[in-house]
Amino acid sequence: VGTTPPEALDDRTPVAPLPEGVHPAWLPASALRPVGSRRVRVVGDGPVVATVRGEVEAAVAEHGGTLVDLGPADLELVCAPDDGEEDPESFVVARDASTTTVRAVAGNGLLYGFHHVVRQGESAFEGTLELQRHAPRQPVRMLDHWDNAAVHPVMGQVERGYAGGSIFYDDGVVREDLSRARSYARLLGSIGINRVGLNNVNVHRPEALLLTERLPDVVRLAEVFRPHGIKVHLSVSFAAPVTLGGLPTADPLDPAVGEWWARTTAAVYAAIPDFGGYVVKADSEGQPGPFAYGRDHADGANVLARALAPFGGTVFWRAFVYNHRQDWRDRSTDRARAAHDNFAPLDGKFDPNVVVQVKAGPMDFQAREPISPVIAAMPRTRLAVELQVTQEYTGQQKHVCHLVPQWSEMLGFPLWGEGEPTVADVAGGRASAPAGGVVAVSNVGDDRFWTGHPLAQANLFGFGRLTWDDRIAPEDVLDEWIGLTFADPGVGKALHELMDGSWLTYERYTAPLGVGFMVSPARHHYGPDVDGYEYSSWGTYHFADRDGVGVDRTRATGTGYTGQYPAPWRDLYESTETCPDELLLFFHHVPYEHVLHSGTTVIQHIYDTHFAGREEVERMVATWSALEGRVPEDVFGRVTELLAEQLRCATEWRDQVNTYFRRKSGVPDARGRRIY
Ligand code: GCU
Numbered sequence: 001v002g003t004t005p006p007e008a009l010d011d012r013t014p015v016a017p018l019p020e021g022v023h024p025a026w027l028p029a030s031a032l033r034p035v036g037s038r039r040v041r042v043v044g045d046g047p048v049v050a051t052v053r054g055e056v057e058a059a060v061a062e063h064g065g066t067l068v069d070l071g072p073a074d075l076e077l078v079c080a081p082d083d084g085e086e087d088p089e090s091f092v093v094a095r096d097a098s099t100t101t102v103r104a105v106a107g108n109g110l111l112y113g114f115h116h117v118v119r120q121g122e123s124a125f126e127g128t129l130e131l132q133r134h135a136p137r138q139p140v141r142m143l144d145h146w147d148n149a150a151v152h153p154v155m156g157q158v159e160r161g162y163a164g165g166s167i168f169y170d171d172g173v174v175r176e177d178l179s180r181a182r183s184y185a186r187l188l189g190s191i192g193i194n195r196v197g198l199n200n201v202n203v204h205r206p207e208a209l210l211l212t213e214r215l216p217d218v219v220r221l222a223e224v225f226r227p228h229g230i231k232v233h234l235s236v237s238f239a240a241p242v243t244l245g246g247l248p249t250a251d252p253l254d255p256a257v258g259e260w261w262a263r264t265t266a267a268v269y270a271a272i273p274d275f276g277g278y279v280v281k282a283d284s285e286g287q288p289g290p291f292a293y294g295r296d297h298a299d300g301a302n303v304l305a306r307a308l309a310p311f312g313g314t315v316f317w318r319a320f321v322y323n324h325r326q327d328w329r330d331r332s333t334d335r336a337r338a339a340h341d342n343f344a345p346l347d348g349k350f351d352p353n354v355v356v357q358v359k360a361g362p363m364d365f366q367a368r369e370p371i372s373p374v375i376a377a378m379p380r381t382r383l384a385v386e387l388q389v390t391q392e393y394t395g396q397q398k399h400v401c402h403l404v405p406q407w408s409e410m411l412g413f414p415l416w417g418e419g420e421p422t423v424a425d426v427a428g429g430r431a432s433a434p435a436g437g438v439v440a441v442s443n444v445g446d447d448r449f450w451t452g453h454p455l456a457q458a459n460l461f462g463f464g465r466l467t468w469d470d471r472i473a474p475e476d477v478l479d480e481w482i483g484l485t486f487a488d489p490g491v492g493k494a495l496h497e498l499m500d501g502s503w504l505t506y507e508r509y510t511a512p513l514g515v516g517f518m519v520s521p522a523r524h525h526y527g528p529d530v531d532g533y534e535y536s537s538w539g540t541y542h543f544a545d546r547d548g549v550g551v552d553r554t555r556a557t558g559t560g561y562t563g564q565y566p567a568p569w570r571d572l573y574e575s576t577e578t579c580p581d582e583l584l585l586f587f588h589h590v591p592y593e594h595v596l597h598s599g600t601t602v603i604q605h606i607y608d609t610h611f612a613g614r615e616e617v618e619r620m621v622a623t624w625s626a627l628e629g630r631v632p633e634d635v636f637g638r639v640t641e642l643l644a645e646q647l648r649c650a651t652e653w654r655d656q657v658n659t660y661f662r663r664k665s666g667v668p669d670a671r672g673r674r675i676y
Pocket of ligand 1: 160201202261281285320364392
């Protein structure tokens with residue numbers, strides 16, 4: 001009992017020690033105490049099971065329990081293989097009077113089952129539990145890194161990154177020291193993430209080379225992720241046959257182009273047999289694509305898909321295609337329509353290993369948007385839904401903006417009306433086509449708290465939890481995160497209060513009623529600038545004048561966008577009578593005196609929400625300051641600093657938006673508050 005056979009030692013992946021000074025996120029030592037203080041056995045082989053064993057080994061060393069490899073013993077936790085035929089990612093958990101048992105057919109399932117027990121804490125070891133089965137609702141749970149290998153002169157190293165530089169790359173190549181990446185892989189495995197896109201969808205020269213010359217770099221990253229059950233993907237440039245292969249064309253129907261992709265892909269799989277596949281942004285915001293050759297997106301995606309198919313790889317082909325050189329004078333072009341216009345007609349033309357990756361909203365990760373109509377429009381195509389964990393338009397990790405409730409709402413949206421399949425059902429393959437999955441842009445960088453704002457870790461955690469099961473209540477996900485991250489159980493109530501409604505708070509003090517943007521352009525998208533995009537080429541306008549505000553996207557008098565939805569939404573959104581308040585200005589241009597369902601006028605709503613949103617931030621500051629001494633000092637300091645910035649910025653939003661609309665409309669605030 002308690003002695004370890006030498007062969008078992010070879011199969012151990014020690015849990016990577018957290019690099020000096022780096023915050024442990026939701027896996028501090030305290031979170032592993034309930035497991036680490038017990039007698040535990042881990043059975044099975046392979047790199048992911050070895051990770052589970054490594055976790056237990058580290059936890060018992062810290063907390064005084066025992067990893068029992070052999071012989072009878074009073075075991076309290078057993079993680080062991082099961083010989084069913086089930087999904088390799090699912091697991092079962094059960095408990096008799098003395099022992100909690102986790103069983104799974106494969107390493108991933110065992111890892112997820114182990115972390116399920118960790119999240120349950122002491123209660124996983126209390127009472128008894130009938131066999132309970134857990135399976136992910138999404139087979140693909142993916143994070144895309146918009147990391148540039150080298151620092152880009154305009155976008156920096158991580159495009160839309162608010163947490164420092166890349167944890168993968170330094171100076172154009174993969175870092176020598178991958179200890180941060182190792183700790184990151186562990187965090188992702190613990191929340192069930194199973195794929196990672198390693199580089200920016202805008203592929204510059206240094207990242208393009210990862211596919212060929214610098215492939216050994218990718219091999220090293222794949223090795224970092226493999227023990228945590230995570231496959232790696234590369235973003236590739238559609239022009240690679242020209243820029244890397246020296247061919248005269250990247251025309252997807254040219255046989256030499258197909259051969260180049262096949263040869264190049266075979267070389268990737270020779271080096272990384274479990275490589276996930278590609279991510280492609282084509283004909284979008286200046287990236288090359290099939291349009292240059294008179295081909296469509298199906299032609300483009302399929303040539304890559306055919307290169308990947310022999311190896312079981314997948315291409316995630318992004319639907320974020322629109323005219324970013326629009327003339328603002330042109331009222332007939334509507335950016336919201338673009339993805340549907342480009343992709344819906346291609347339904348049924350994509351190969352089975354193509355996943356069309358659709359941003360959840362039709363515009364671009366705003367605090368409020370309707371669901372993209374593409375998601376209901378391609379029943380014969382595998383679709384993935386793309387979210388943004390990095391807070392590009394939601395406070396850039398300077399503001400507390402807990403996005404899990406937003407994602408929960410989006411994933412649960414019934415695409416054909418109440419009781420019908422949801423966004424999560426389409427992504428998870430329960431509606432018609434097989435699953436594509438849920439993908440998000442990561443919010444992680446080399447910042448010591450991983451996410452810049454320590455509380456933004458909750459968004460990363462919540463993304464993993466919701467992609468595993470979108471039916472978990474967002475407030476429960478938040479409590480899980482708080483419970484794991486903070487050792488003092490007394491902070492839970494205050495933190496919950498501070499974070500839970502913070503997305504709606506953010507919405508209140510920024511662009512009103514779904515109209516979006518009003519952010520500072522100058523490439524950074526931070527802080528208010530009501531007309532910042534109004535005369536730009538980006539297709540993101542609010543059309544405010546002295547009489548009213550909003551975008552007419554109706555079939556009757558506007559751009560016809562409402563017609564891209566199936567019933568009942570096409571009719572519900574078409575009429576101001578039935579359009580939900582929070583999306584009113586996304587769908588309609590209305591007079592300031594238009595009365596909302598809530599009973600107030602649009603102009604008064606703008607004033608009220610902007611005063612209220614800013615006041616809520618003031619309360620957040622007070623709630624947080626009461627936690628001094630109860631949360632780690634470094635966390636307290638960073639959050640205090642950032643809350644001061646959030647309050648400053650929310651004040652600026654309130655005053656600029658209110659002043660702008662007061663001046664445009666001439667309508668005073670009914671409550672006589674100060675507007676400049
Ligand atoms: C946004 C973002 C870009 C990004 C693009 C995309 O527009 O600002 O930085 O490249 O989305 O999703 O491809």
